[in-house]
Amino acid sequence: xxxxxxxxxxxxxxxxxxxxxxxxxxxxxxxxxxxxxxxxxxxxxxxxxxxxxxxxxxxxxxxxxxxxxxxxxxxxxxxxxxxxxxxxxxxxxxxxxxxxxxxxxxxxxxxxxxxxxxxxxxxxxxxxxxxxxxxxxxxxxxxxxxxxxxxxxxxxxxxxxxxxxxxxxxxxxxxxxxxxxxxxxxxxxxxxxxxxxxxxxxxxxxxxxxxxxxxxxxxxxxx
Numbered sequence: 641x642x643x644x645x646x647x648x649x650x651x652x653x654x655x656x657x658x659x660x661x662x663x664x665x666x667x668x669x670x671x672x673x674x675x676x677x678x679x680x681x682x683x684x685x686x687x688x689x690x691x692x693x694x695x696x697x698x699x700x701x702x703x704x705x706x707x708x709x710x711x712x713x714x715x716x717x718x719x720x721x722x723x724x725x726x727x728x729x730x731x732x733x734x735x736x737x738x739x740x741x742x743x744x745x746x747x748x749x750x751x752x753x754x755x756x757x758x759x760x761x762x763x764x765x766x767x768x769x770x771x772x773x774x775x776x777x778x779x780x781x782x783x784x785x786x787x788x789x790x791x792x793x794x795x796x797x798x799x800x801x802x803x804x805x806x807x808x809x810x811x812x813x814x815x816x817x818x819x820x821x822x823x824x825x826x827x828x829x830x831x832x833x834x835x836x837x838x839x840x841x842x843x844x845x846x847x848x849x850x851x852x853x854x855x856x857x858x859x860x861x862x863x
Contacts, residue, residue, distance in 0.1 A: 643696065644726070646717035647759075653712050654704030657696050658745075663721065664692045665863055666754025689754035689863065694719070694729075696748040710735075719750055720759060725862060728753040755780045757859040766845050766854040773843040773856060780861035782839040783816035787855045794849025796834075798856075803834030813837075 643650050643657050650657060666689030673682045700709065719729040733749035764773050775782065786798075789810045796803050805811060810823040815836040822828040839858055847854070 641721065642723060644718075644720040644723060645712070647720075648712070650698070653709050654701035655698050655709060655713075656701060657698055659697045661694045661696055661721070663694065666690050666692055691751055691753055693732075694750045694752050696750075697745070698748055699745045713748060718759075719752060724759060725756040726759050727756045754863065756862050759859075761785075761857050761859050764856045764858070766851075766856065769846045769848070769851075771845045773839070773845060775839060775841055775843070775858070775860065778841070778860035778862065780863045782858050782861045784837065784839055784856050784858040786813040786815065786837070787811075787853070787857065788813070789852040789854075791850040791852060794847055794851060796845075796847045798837035798845050799839055799843040801835040801837035803832060803836070805831055806833070807831040 641657060641660055669686040669688045669690060671684040671686070673684065674680075675682065700706070713731055713735060716728070716730045718726040720726040729750040729752040731748060732751040733747065735746050735748065766773075787810075788794075788805070790805055791808045793804070793806050796805075803813075809828075809831075811820055811828055811831075813820045813832075813836060815838065818836050820828045820832050839856075845854075845856075
């Protein structure tokens with residue numbers, strides 16, 4: 641099978657995956673509470689999911705460059721098993737390359753964030769206030785990137801999330817990291833008031849003000 645780390649097929653570095661890994665669904669974060677004198681328990685659903693571990697059993701092709709492999713298998717990046725969807729993940733085990741050199745086999749253990757996203761993003765150009773963006777096939781919250789050009793103070797409501805921009809200019813809202821920057825990539829938090837939108841299956845988009853351009857860039861998300 642093809643496995644992609646940081647967008648690169650492991651085979652590019654001579655790494656062969658010997659066994660197809662098991663991909664789990666993240667366990668939901670739920671607190672249970674027992675109350676004296678009451679049967680059973682109560683639950684508090686936090687609405688979030690725990691990361692999970694994916695382990696790969698690998699070997700290196702004859703002639704593979706282990707220095708390049710060591711540099712490649714490091715840190716934080718994206719992990720994909722089909723070239724279509726990707727997870728954010730981190731390599732959490734210390735790979736013993738001395739044994740790998742001797743036996744040509746080694747494990748790679750990834751700690752994986754529970755939500756995957758499409759590798760290819762979709763761009764929706766908002767034609768007018770009151771438009772509806774319908775997203776099908778996604779079953780997890782979507783944190784878009786929003787690109788806006790406005791000529792003055794403008795108010796927006798996207799899928800029930802409202803925010804205001806006070807100054808004319810071109811801005812990019814990174815809703816996943818809750819950051820807004822201007823056209824020079826400088827932080828523009830001082831001109832924004834309100835919430836960063838999160839998208840679902842049906843999203844109504846309204847605004848009040850002069851908007852020159854309005855694009856929503858998103859990747860479908862999956863549990």
